[in-house]
Amino acid sequence: MDFLIHHMLRAxxxxxxxxxxxxxxxxxxxYAEVDQKVSGLARGLREAGLQRGDRIGxxxxxxxxxxxxxxxxxxxxxxxxxxxxxxxxxxxxxxARDCQMKxxxxxxxxxxxxxxxxxxxxxxxxLILVGESGPVDGPLATYAFDEVCALDVPAxxxxxxxxxxxxxxxxxxxxxxxxKGVMLSHAQVMAGSSIVSTYLEINEADRILAVLPFSFDAGxxxxxxxxxxxxxxxxxxFVFAREVVKTLLAERVTGLAGVPTFWSLLSQPSSGLHKQxxxxxxxxxNTGGAMPQPVLATLRELLPLTRVYLMYGLTxxxxxxYLPPTELDRRPTSMGKAIPDTEILVIxxxxxxxxxxxxxxxxxxxxxxxMGYWGQPELTAKVLRxxxxxxxxxxxxxxxxxxxxYVKMDEEGFLYFIGRRDTMIKSSGFRISPTEVEEVLxxxxxxxxxxxxxxxxxxxxxxxxxxxxxxxxxxxxxxxxREFCAANMPRHMVPKAIEVLDQMPRTSSGKVDYPxxxxxxxx
Numbered sequence: 001m002d003f004l005i006h007h008m009l010r011a012x013x014x015x016x017x018x019x020x021x022x023x024x025x026x027x028x029x030x031y032a033e034v035d036q037k038v039s040g041l042a043r044g045l046r047e048a049g050l051q052r053g054d055r056i057g058x059x060x061x062x063x064x065x066x067x068x069x070x071x072x073x074x075x076x077x078x079x080x081x082x083x084x085x086x087x088x089x090x091x092x093x094x095x096a097r098d099c100q101m102k103x104x105x106x107x108x109x110x111x112x113x114x115x116x117x118x119x120x121x122x123x124x125x126x127l128i129l130v131g132e133s134g135p136v137d138g139p140l141a142t143y144a145f146d147e148v149c150a151l152d153v154p155a156x157x158x159x160x161x162x163x164x165x166x167x168x169x170x171x172x173x174x175x176x177x178x179x180k181g182v183m184l185s186h187a188q189v190m191a192g193s194s195i196v197s198t199y200l201e202i203n204e205a206d207r208i209l210a211v212l213p214f215s216f217d218a219g220x221x222x223x224x225x226x227x228x229x230x231x232x233x234x235x236x237x238f239v240f241a242r243e244v245v246k247t248l249l250a251e252r253v254t255g256l257a258g259v260p261t262f263w264s265l266l267s268q269p270s271s272g273l274h275k276q277x278x279x280x281x282x283x284x285x286n287t288g289g290a291m292p293q294p295v296l297a298t299l300r301e302l303l304p305l306t307r308v309y310l311m312y313g314l315t316x317x318x319x320x321x322y323l324p325p326t327e328l329d330r331r332p333t334s335m336g337k338a339i340p341d342t343e344i345l346v347i348x349x350x351x352x353x354x355x356x357x358x359x360x361x362x363x364x365x366x367x368x369x370x371m372g373y374w375g376q377p378e379l380t381a382k383v384l385r386x387x388x389x390x391x392x393x394x395x396x397x398x399x400x401x402x403x404x405x406y407v408k409m410d411e412e413g414f415l416y417f418i419g420r421r422d423t424m425i426k427s428s429g430f431r432i433s434p435t436e437v438e439e440v441l442x443x444x445x446x447x448x449x450x451x452x453x454x455x456x457x458x459x460x461x462x463x464x465x466x467x468x469x470x471x472x473x474x475x476x477x478x479x480x481x482r483e484f485c486a487a488n489m490p491r492h493m494v495p496k497a498i499e500v501l502d503q504m505p506r507t508s509s510g511k512v513d514y515p516x517x518x519x520x521x522x523x
Contacts, residue, residue, distance in 0.1 A: 004163065005190060006042075012228070017030065018031075022034055023232060024235040038068055038149075039153040043152075045103065045128075049125050050073075052078075052160045052161065054078045055079045056104070057105065057106075058105045059104060060105065062237050067214070067235070070214065077160035078103075079167060083171070088489060089113045091179065093117035096123075098179075102123060104127050105130065105145065111127065169374050178436065182372075188318070188371070192217075192224065193224040196221055200255065207280075208226045208233050210222050211256070216429065217313065218288065234253060241265045257285040259286070260289045261429070264292065267298040281303060284299070285309040289461035291310060293333070308328060310334070316403070331414055334410075335407065335416060341367060342364065342367075343366060344415065360407070383404075384400070385400060387400050423454075425453075427457070427461055427464065428461065432454075434453065435452075437464060440493075441495075443488065444484045446471060448469045451466070464494070469502070477500070478500060481495075
């Protein structure tokens with residue numbers, strides 16, 4: 001029976017040892033080969049000093065080592081911390097220090113950008129480097145990824161842990177400005193895999209193309225569902241949409257998940273999708289924001305044999321709702337209903353259930369509700385609370401997730417997204433902290449004050465706009481500030497527009513008047 005994440009891989013390897021498990025370009029690995037490499041990595045991690053529950057960072061781009069590392073850390077008894085390859089060294093450093101990272105799996109090239117991070121992370125004991133081997137300057141023990149994966153598991157090897165143990169920490173931006181770590185147990189990750197596999201009907205005949213990063217909950221789920229069900233996972237690093245279309249055709253891909261910007265890119269004539277028939281593509285799913293209706297219409301026209309699932313979720317509770325393809329014609333803007341084995345409530349400001357058409361906060365109950373935020377018990381208590389309608393002796397036992405998203409429900413129980421309760425910006429599937437963007441703007445040395453808000457965008461969901469006031473003697477220009485941001489933060493966080501003001505609107509207490517800035521934009 002599967003209790004831990006890596007048990008899913010072990011079961012599939014025993015059931016289908018020769019079946020294709022992982023593909024990346026010309027690299028192809030069977031389940032038996034993947035299981036062997038994961039086992040070798042687990043042994044190497046323990047011999048490097050990993051103790052049960054230690055956090056291990058995985059700072060890699062989409063690759064075979066990235067997928068192997070997640071399961072290797074799990075089998076070693078550690079907690080994997082996938083880090084987006086687009087993050088800057090300062091952000092990686094925050095994550096390493098925040099979770100008290102014990103080891104880091106990365107490339108030599110990425111390591112070169114992390115010298116200061118390593119010095120400032122006293123908990124870090126060892127490195128495992130992918131690719132070019134050889135000694136590394138510094139006090140940390142260093143191991144070669146390929147050599148470690150080639151190790152044999154000794155007789156008497158024992159897995160450590162139970163399903164309630166912490167398995168992963170996924171970092172997501174927070175309203176306080178720094179990324180916060182969402183803690184997921186083995187049971188929660190596996191429940192998400194089983195639930196999604198159920199309504200998407202994923203099975204061992206599927207071939208799933210992974211375009212979403214594994215540091216994103218929906219991306220990680222694609223890896224988990226594939227290997228839980230014994231399907232093949234196909235990895236891709238792409239620049240142009242036509243590369244995706246070619247891979248869909250060449251690899252006979254049956255399943256694909258994306259965010260709105262990805263689907264917008266794929267629907268453009270330059271992708272080549274208009275000229276190709278994809279009879280093997282059984283389903284596609286959208287997450288990370290509403291898919292623009294023109295894009296949805298184009299995809300349905302170009303992929304008449306493909307089922308389209310619109311989904312909604314949040315890292316703190318994974319998937320929450322999905323809209324069955326049969327409902328697309330009647331409710332193309334709906335989030336759908338609760339995923340299997342999950343209850344979705346809509347609660348008003350008085351803490352009572354909302355009536356049909358009444359706007360309230362989405363509250364999620366089910367087996368995928370996370371363990372909370374790493375090292376932030378007060379924030380955890382705000383988001384994960386007792387069930388509002390169960391007796392106290394029962395409600396205190398089980399926590400539900402207050403999403404911070406406003407929704408409404410129609411007479412038939414289908415949900416519709418209204419907006420965020422807080423100031424978080426959601427763009428192209430990324431949650432962006434205005435405070436974090438403001439901090440980078442200030443580092444230019446040209447500004448007296450900066451304020452960032454989200455502006456509605458039909459394709460991205462929202463884009464970032466910054467309002468700034470220059471410091472005395474400085475004359476900041478919008479384009480120069482944008483260039484500075486582009487050099488110091490990931491592309492999705494760079495403000496699309498920067499407006500230079502003579503003075504910033506303020507509240508009576510002297511704080512920036514964000515509502516006034518939104519009104520200025522007609523919001």
